[in-house]
């Protein structure tokens with residue numbers, strides 16, 4: 001049934017293409033799933049002539065597969081019954097390209113903001129059931145997005161999440177640009193994941209060009225990724241404290257995040273590490289003095305974090321607000337395709353850093369706590385656990401200076417390739433299709449995109465006033481979901 | 484808890500205070516009209532103990548109805564142009580509009596024209612421009628404190644508003 005017509009196999013990131021007719025789409029996806037390949041996104045792309053083309057990414061730790069088909073009748077069979085993680089992807093492909101997924105019923109609008117309320121929300125009926133609409137403009141300094149809570153009193157029965165208010169069409173705009181120019185679009189998708197998104201993009205381009213990074217480049221990118229993780233985790237712990245109104249914790253971690261970002265600026269001239277990643281080379285180097293300075297500052301951040309964290313442990317009113325709230329079971333985390341710290345807090349040991357030969361993570365083990373209870377407390381603790389791990393990794397990585405890295409030829413060129421990087425919120429998948437030295441298509445499926453539906457599932461049965469806290473415990477980006 | 488508060492107090496003591504703390508205050512309402520979230524991070528950072536925006540009388544408020552300044556971030560997406568106008572129309576007069584970051588200023592915009600509503604200037608009258616990608620918290624704090632004492636587009640000195 002599936003006809004692999006290009007099998008480059010050995011080059012990490014080069015995708016094996018399984019082209020199927022529309023009628024065999026579902027079976028090809030289910031076969032990949034049954035072989036243990038993990039779903040990593042589904043999207044459609046316009047083609048200059050002919051019908052829209054569908055793509056689904058499946059991967060094992062060492063291989064990438066792209067299942068492709070021409071949606072000739074604009075209809076294929078759904079895969080959500082077996083792979084619920086594809087729910088948002090199918091709704092997006094429908095809204096953007098008019099593709100119908102038979103069996104996915106009702107196929108609710110996700111990006112189509114003109115749809116009437118009844119079309120995109122799940123009907124809930126019963127005594128005292130009512131809806132609470134929040135956003136798109138929120139009360140704090142928060143990204144824009146709309147939530148519709150179906151509640152009885154304060155109890156949440158269901159949540160419909162409508163994002164994509166911030167949709168800038170970055171992927172469409174990047175199409176037709178040179179591979180080198182395209183990285184700006186991946187970066188601008190999201191400041192907080194800028195390094196992750198650009199490394200994933202660069203990896204995809206390099207794989208398509210048959211290039212692999214040398215050791216300097218691997219190390220430089222790993223340092224940048226971990227610096228990004230450090231300031232994000234500090235930010236997220238601060239945000240969780242804000243979720244329960246614990247101001248001392250908010251400010252202590254905000255101050256730590258500030259220190260981490262000032263370090264970013266010292267090392268890479270930018271507080272969010274913008275423009276530090278490029279296709280085929282590294283845009284950062286550190287001499288031994290700078291590396292030693294960074295290690296000292298990171299050690300100071302670690303000491304201060306440990307001291308503040310210990311104090312937080314004594315604040316019973318804070319701890320009791322976190323425990324038992326919005327528990328996500330390991331089974332649901334797996335079923336809905338949860339990723340990142342949120343998945344690991346539920347006991348899933350997935351961390352793409354384990355399988356990143358194009359980065360410098362030798363000897364890495366995923367941090368999973370023995371009390372992976374999946375609640376807000378577990379997600380908070382998971383961040384602290386991974387923060388320490390990142391600080392240790394950086395300490396080790398910076399014992400030597402960082403020299404300018406480059407790439408070397410490893411294999412042949414391919415048209416399609418995948419980059420996959422663990423962000424502070426979970427694995428991010430970047431697919432590129434080349435047309436010569438131009439981008440034929442770009443697709444970015446970030447950790448946040450994977451986790452939004454998981455969040456919506458997790459809040460069911462919780463209290464509405466706890467939503468900000470639960471939301472912060474996932475701390476998902478709107479920007480890189482909307483793109 | 485005690486140790487934590489002590490720690491924050493020390494941080495506050497060691498951070499240089501603003502030399503000039505003039506009187507007045509501004510209530511700021513933020514609207515994300517299609518940002519990459521960098522500008523939001525830095526606006527929030529401007530309230531951290533290192534910059535402490537509140538000490539200048541600058542407060543971020545929950546509703547445009549409470550606000551003197553509408554602070555806008557991001558390329559203006561077609562989907563956010565409507566809510567943005569609604570927020571502006573809900574504000575009491577006199578009011579200021581501030582563009583935070585290069586996107587809101589219309590510089591180096593990336594994105595698909597079909598998804599973007601056009602520069603902020605064509606949608607609302609912009610009084611205050613804070614450039615940068617993103618502007619640093621220091622730049623944000625400085626620009627907003629300067630706004631405390633500058634006349635608004637409607638001729639009032641904004642520092643006298645509240």
Ligand code: SF4
Pocket residue numbers: 188191517518519520521522556557558583584585586587615616617618
């Ligand atoms: S100005 Fe820069 S940081 Fe601000 S929203 Fe635009 S791209 Fe992001």
